[in-house]
Amino acid sequence: MKKEKQTFIAEARRKQIMEAAIQTLDEIGFVKASLTQIAKRAGISTALISYHFKDKFDLMNHLLVKLMEDSISFILKKTRQENTIEKQLSAFIMASLEYQYTHSERNTALIEIVFNARTAENVPYYKINEEDDVNPLLEELKRILREGQDNGVFGDFQVEIMATIIQGSIGEYMFNPQLTKNVNWKTYGHELVNMFERIVKKS
Amino acid sequence: MKKEKQTFIAEARRKQIMEAAIQTLDEIGFVKASLTQIAKRAGISTALISYHFKDKFDLMNHLLVKLMEDSISFILKKTRQENTIEKQLSAFIMASLEYQYTHSERNTALIEIVFNARTAENVPYYKINEEDDVNPLLEELKRILREGQDNGVFGDFQVEIMATIIQGSIGEYMFNPQLTKNVNWKTYGHELVNMFERIVKKS
DNA sequence: TAATTTATTGATTAACCAATCAATATTATA
């Protein structure tokens, strides 16, 4: 029900506009990311953006969905390539950090939208309560932890809390510029993996 | 060198404007928080804001500093009331969560500024590398962990990494609306404390 | 109380913004 029949040209143009929006958000941030600025980076007129997207909210919304899908599929793919629970946990942590590093432009754009865009009811995205619309990454992490406990390789702990701690530890990396500068993501990742292997392991 | 001689009236007015700015940021977010909106909530003219603050950037800057000071002093005070290292770690975690809950308006305003305002060189605050200007909360946390190791009550781990994990776990609470809704801060705090006591303890 | 400094306002300015629209160009279809 989502996919309307879309011309080749229209599809390509929409992608181009979204790429330009990513670049704009990364360079000058959400507040200054006007249609004019986005159009300038795409090399097109602002009216063309209005032609392909209902309004600015529509554009940002589509971009947010796309950026989240990209990040989620990258991490899930790497995680599910592994065949043991411990390797999956490790892969999840490393892939999350790797994405932040290798796709920093997209990652910044994602942050700029999440912390600035609001729903029609003026609720900021970072405060949206996702009851039905669950967070797939958090679900995957909980699945790994739960399976590990069931298989007896992990010890006893509260899955919900442990998942939150792991996610927080990953997310904190990019919001601690001092750390980001002094410790590269691979090193930080390996240390996180080591630490959580100890923490999570059956004692 | 910071404190200029300031009239009573001017000082009171500046405080009032900053309070109105907090309310505005909480209610409609940074993007829509114009001088007009702030002035409306303060019950004054927009020109009066310009009279007391050089420009919007100046206002947001002062507000950011104030909000950070408030939050930091709240947490440090509660932490330093304790006299054992383990209690200090526990107090640090609980106070951090408590502040988010009891000062949610201010906390939201802080987030709105950090993720939107930029320096004169167009660097977003959340990307600022604080070499000289250290983060006092992170320093306190590292101090606790280091002292705990020196005293022999904590085991062997990398202080830098452990501090990041703890900070990430605390920060994650408010960015996980599902968790925020289903688990109150005290419960989450106690579970964090339990978990980190186990993790950090000499094994 | 007179003079001076500080505080406040309403009106104005110039810049920028998102969105619309008629005109035109390009592409697809018959």
Next chain:
DNA sequence: TATAATATTGATTGGTTAATCAATAAATTA
């Protein structure tokens, strides 16, 4: 090729913005 559908632009619209300024009010000082 003629016609229709799609794509694109430049110009324009009405609205909002931050900031300035002259006029005035209130408070302080002499």
